Amino acid sequence: MPGPLDGLKVLDLSRFIAGPHCGMMLGDLGADVVKVERPRRGDDTRALEPHVEGESLYFMVFNRNKRSITLNFRDPRAHGLLREMVKQADVLIENFRPGTMEKMGCGWDDLHAINPRLIMARISGYGQQGSMAAEPCFDGIAQATSGLMEITGDPDGPPTMGGTFLVDYATALYASIGILAAVEHRHKTGKGQMVDASLMGSAVSMLVTAIPEQAMLGRAMSRVGNRDRYSAPAQTFRAADGVWLHMVAGNDAHFPRLTRIMKRPDLLEDPRFATLEARMRNIPAIEAVVGEWIAGLPADEVVALLRQAELPAARIATLPDLLANPYMREARQIVETQHPKAGTVTTHGLTVRLSDTPGEIRHPAPMLGQHTDEVLGEWLGMTPSDVGALRDDGTV
Template sequence: MNEHDTQAPMPLSNIRILELGQLIAGPYCGQVLADFGAQVIKIEPPGKGDAMRQWGEADQDTGEPLWWNVIGRNKQSVTLDLRQTRGQDLLRELASQADVIIENFRLGTMERWDLSYESLVRANPGLVMVRVTGFGQDGPYASRAGFASVCEAMGGLRYLSGYPDRPPVRVGISIGDTLAGLHAALGTMMALHQRERTGRGQVVDSSIFESVLAMMENLIPEYARAGKVRERSGSFLPGIAPSNTYPARDGRDVVIGANQDTVFRRLCEAMGQPRLADHPDYATHRARGEHQQVLDDLVATWTRQHDAQQVVDILAEAGVPAGLVYRAPDMLADPHFKAREAIVEVPDRHGKPLPMQNVFPRLSDTPGRVRQVGPQLGEHTEAVLSDWLGLAPDAIDALRTDGVI
């Protein structure tokens, strides 16, 4: 990406968003939209802000938590006490000029503050409200507290994660939250597109459990029509072979996916066993699935004879999908990550370069970009209240004195 590209206009630069979310699901939606140029105003409680400001590992030099720099990036921070009547009034005034409101409070919170969609849309018919919760806006579980862990289990992910002889495990990230945030961002863009046709906004309802459920491939029809309950299988999918993690001589693991007929033949040739591809136990997709364990053992016998990078290089040359199991140090050192600028360095608030994942997906003409790390609490309060609402400095000072901002 050249210098001209980094300064290209961004596709959402004309969109104003109020983010009332907290923790991960709602704020991740805001992060995605801010990455592509939307002006995302994050509304935070005075004095403490979003709990994400305290989550995750701390910088070894400053002691400041690092996660906020990612999930808060490209946003502006405004402090506003929504439990006070004056804070609610100010939010209504801001909402009258916004395109989108993102919220992921517990069901009924916005209504209790008299900030329901029905009340806000009267002053702004084009307003889109994005509501991210554990279980959605209706149904018998809607009022339950819904953290990602619980909703991942309900959506089917936890039951499939891990090994069959052990209890279900969690993925090492808050995948349910980020999936809900991503679906919320997708819904936001659909609602804004529809608004272009009608001039009217609508509510986007993104639940964590359904965001996980949407990723469950053919799990439901498999049971409904074939009577099959998909079970945990560890590092492979039953009937898909060879496609697994295989040990190398140097102790590292290599992921190989060679279950397609032509690819399996190339793997056999790379392993020096070309006739294996015609063996009746392995010649077809179904046959390989039926003899999965024996086939995995054959591949593992070969991988153990080489170092992991050697295996990857041999199979890359042969046209067989294969790769190492990466950790953060591997990502930072990898030439493909560098060439793609998949990781970008952004100055933190002390001016020190901070590596983080870059904006994705990549757009050829109007790419997003990381313009700044997460802001300090209330950093933009005065500017936003002045620019959006025309409040004078003395009025803003009075709000601060009263603890509203």
């Protein structure tokens, strides 16, 4: 299936998650993404457990729809090869520590001079400039520094990290947006530009009202467990069979429907619960009433009743539950691809779908250097013996 970015040529020098997920987004949408890795070890995440037939699941999850070539950046000839490839690229993605590309003669000024149409996406912890630019950063540090950890978890427990690398994912998506916006702008000017995406900026962008509440009202947002911050009741409860479920019936459109299926019209007359404003002042009380009702029924029955009333509700899925959920296959949110070594690989599907050019999973994550000959042939006109000589020298 064609993708909307067919023909876009991307060099992806990035490692870990934020860069690779960005490159994969472009590849999922049809771009020709060439992942550039170190010879022998490649992206550090190739070493991360678990492996299947020697291939890291972690690497597979962030690198489908890419081809892999190797370049040894300790060898200045590799810098030259990269600059040759840049002449033909639309986009370059990197997430080295700021300054690293400059040391290779491949900073923004260098690459922009070689190819004024190039868009260079630079992903870092704190952005490319300023007093913190050189500091190392990971997702967890960004969650800690931004306040995201402070506002996650039980009010009586410690600050809690998200169970996934939510800042890395968000940064990958913001970088993708920046790249595509730069592609659009290039149609007007013929010129590429530098896209600066940071973990810290991405983390800070996801704080809902925490920043203005603190700055304008002096109110410090903190942890509320699984409660919605803006409506009640919206909470996680445990049903009679011990199964956890999450339900949302907090706003004034929802709450009357909840009282109907609970057969508790009296709650709508109760001044503690009649309006959203009142319920927000009496959260423990309304949660106690709803929790008691749910504790008397099996989870599936509660969820069915709530859904019949068009109230959002769901069991809290374990991973086996997720894989068994027929919706996930029907909607192609979970799909299979074939990997030459690892066999059938199960991953998430294409996330955003375009009606005319949906794109497809054209290939699973590449093996290290699988496409060095092919890509250097296509992009630079090199023959197999040219590439063989570079390989003998340790340049690729």
